Amino acid sequence: VGIKTPAAATVSACIPASCFSPQPYACLQTLSPSLCLPLLSLQLFSIVIFGCIANEGYVNRPSEVEEYCIFNRNQNACNYGVTMGSLAFLCCVAFLALDVYFPQISSVKDRKKAVLADIGVSAFWSFMWFVGFCFLANQWQVAKEEDNPLREGGDAARAAITFSFFSIFTWGALTLLSLERLKSVSFEEEYNKLFTPQPTPPLA
Numbered sequence: 001v002g003i004k005t006p007a008a009a010t011v012s013a014c015i016p017a018s019c020f021s022p023q024p025y026a027c028l029q030t031l032s033p034s035l036c037l038p039l040l041s042l043q044l045f046s047i048v049i050f051g052c053i054a055n056e057g058y059v060n061r062p063s064e065v066e067e068y069c070i071f072n073r074n075q076n077a078c079n080y081g082v083t084m085g086s087l088a089f090l091c092c093v094a095f096l097a098l099d100v101y102f103p104q105i106s107s108v109k110d111r112k113k114a115v116l117a118d119i120g121v122s123a124f125w126s127f128m129w130f131v132g133f134c135f136l137a138n139q140w141q142v143a144k145e146e147d148n149p150l151r152e153g154g155d156a157a158r159a160a161i162t163f164s165f166f167s168i169f170t171w172g173a174l175t176l177l178s179l180e181r182l183k184s185v186s187f188e189e190e191y192n193k194l195f196t197p198q199p200t201p202p203l204a
Contacts, residue, residue, distance in 0.1 A: 036096065049167075072143040073147055
């Protein structure tokens with residue numbers, strides 16, 4: 001009988017139980033790498049957008065003290081980028097938590113509700129980042145050079161616009177992946193309806 005060290009116990013606790021299942025794909029289904037990669041990418045995009053605007057998104061003229069938004073001095077543009085970036089990051093964290101908890105949901109109906117929520121939220125964020133990309137790109141295009149004669153924060157503004165563009169398609173890809181998961185859950189639901197074991201009648 002082997003001795004189980006504290007370190008081994010810690011590692012065992014971190015690995016899902018399905019990884020020790022004889023079924024070869026049980027571990028991959030639990031960890032769901034196809035969803036984790038887009039979510040981790042979206043977390044990075046949100047941090048970049050939020051950080052670029054919050055740190056370098058406010059500039060002023062040499063004769064001024066108060067700083068204004070680098071996007072055509074439109075405070076709403078900076079507020080939109082910062083707010084959407086922070087909320088999208090928190091949403092990605094919630095999605096990752098749901099993705100980890102998803103294999104533990106025993107009810108097929110509850111799984112279907114979770115996947116439908118994934119689809120709705122992902123499509124919503126894809127649309128919001130499309131609006132954000134158009135808004136930031138337009139305000140950056142019409143920004144006046146005299147408002148930023150030293151050309152400060154230009155790289156940060158372009159980075160925020162670029163990663164807003166990337167976020168549109170990444171959230172869209174996440175929507176498609178959730179649709180594929182919905183097909184699997186719907187098939188499981190129909191299978192359970194068709195092949196539900198009938199209770200045996202009591203013996204007379």
